[in-house]
Amino acid sequence: MNELTPATAPAIWDDGEMLECVSVVPEMADTASFTFRAPSGALFAYDSGQFLTLEIPAPDQPGGVVRRTYTISSAPSRPRSITITAKAQSDSMGTRWMLDNLKPGMRLRAIGPAGLFTNAQSTSDKFLFLSAGSGITPMMSMTTCMWDEGRDLDIVFINCAKRPSEIIFRQRLEQMASRSPGLDLKFVVEEPDPYRPWTGYQGLFNQLMLGLMAPDYLEREVYCCGPEPFMTAVREALAGLGFDMDRYHQESFGAPVESVAEHPALDDVVPDDDAMAEIHFATSGVTAKVAETDTVLIAARAAGLNIPSGCTFGVCGTCKVKKTAGEVHMVHNGGISEDDIEAGYILACCSNPIGKVSVDV
CATH class of the missing domain: 3.10.20.30 (Beta-grasp domain)
Known part of the structure; x- marks a missing residue:
């Protein structure tokens, strides 16, 4: 049996090499997954939940490019390629360009991977993943990695979306959950799709839903990603229920951080028994x-x-x-x-x- 030696082992990609797009998969309206490879054949090494910063052509901008940060939605357990899943907002520039122009064979420069939002070093075996919209991407990476590693999953996976048709990765997650009783999916939507009955949770995420979806939330490590109002609501719900917030982790929907110093202070008002x-x-x-x-x-x-x-x-x-x-x-x-x-x-x-x-x- 041939063994890999340092001289024969595949190289690890670094951001000195451009990435080559190998596929573009539409996920829903204005949303797609973009998969890249290293032209040299190098492998990708990163922690689940980290992000890449892409340099995207923008001729009308200084320098001709814009830099946009995207959480990696693929898992490090599948190191031959790397995938980001992006949703274009009404004012998107970089993501809009990728949706309209990026095709297999094209190359982009990338910086990273980087970021602190990961459960790679967690010692917990019970997780609560809370996300809204495209904030689902780091949760998908973490879940896929644990799945690939053959771990006994104990994950309550909650995702909130405008409508059922806007739940990213729904089919993929349901396929994984159908083969692992430890992956407990809960979807919350603000309204159903026209002419398609919805029998799941409906409304805005709140304390009552949390208690119904994850009765043992006090025992879980919590990871949260989504728009700031969503993350604020989650923090308030958990704090109001007596959760140990040292076991709460969040990633900004718009600005992932690379170092502890960049973490924004959470100045939530919490009633004090002694005040x-x-x-x-x-x-x-x-x-x-x-x-x-x-x-x-x-x-x-x-x-x-x-x-x-x-x-x-x-x-x-x-x-x-x-x-x-x-x-x-x-x-x-x-x-x-x-x-x-x-x-x-x-x-x-x-x-x-x-x-x-x-x-x-």
């Missing part, structure tokens, strides 16, 4: 001092005031009241609209006062 707040119930003329971890509803009841309520966890909207001053930390489950929030309304059952707050009660 006191003051709520002024303006209509009743009552002022109450409470802990930040008490909700407006609990404070009202303790003061002998009545705010009509129903579910008590932010779904029914019965406890909606007008906030006239101050700030609250509200993690709701769909019981209030964005228009109402902008108008100053809150749900008393899931709003924690921060500092001094005034409400019309």
Whole structure:
């Protein structure tokens, strides 16, 4: 049996060599997977979840190129090629050019791979992957790599999309899940496709969905990628449920980071058990001092005031009241609209006062 020696082992690609496109596979409207090889035959070495930066022709830009960063959607367990999956937004320049012009045989310069968003060094064996839109790409890489390595999967894989037809990699994931009981797929859509009934989760991701989809979320290592409002909602849901946020990892939807120093600080407001707040119930003329971890509803009841309520966890909207001053930390489950929030309304059952707050009660 011939053994590879350092002299005969395939070289590892580095970004001094251009990449050659070998296939372009449409995934859905304005989205495609672009696969590249190294013309020299070199292999690709990277960690699942990392990204590439591509230099894309742009004659009207300084230098004639634009640099765009894309998470690698293929797995390092398949090292002969490397794939990025890109979705063009309305203002896309680089991705739009690739969708319209990039063909097999063409070559692009790339920088990388790089990035810290990976589970390659994780010691956990239970994962919760949360993504929205094309934020699914690093989760696909991580899942495929663990699958290829023959690991006993224990993954709750949640992806949110506008419609079922916009779930990237759906068929591929379903094929993997049909052969591994440890890959638990959950899809959430905002609305169904016309004339195609949807029987899964519908709406915006929230705490209730998390509890139903992953009842053992406290035991899992969490990886999250998507637009910033989505990641904020995920963080708030987890923090509100007592999750250890040291086990939470996220990748920016628009700007993956290469070093620890580049990680943006997560300045989420989290109610503090030891911090006191003051709520002024303006209509009743009552002022109450409470802990930040008490909700407006609990404070009202303790003061002998009545705010009509129903579910008590932010779904029914019965406890909606007008906030006239101050700030609250509200993690709701769909019981209030964005228009109402902008108008100053809150749900008393899931709003924690921060500092001094005034409400019309």
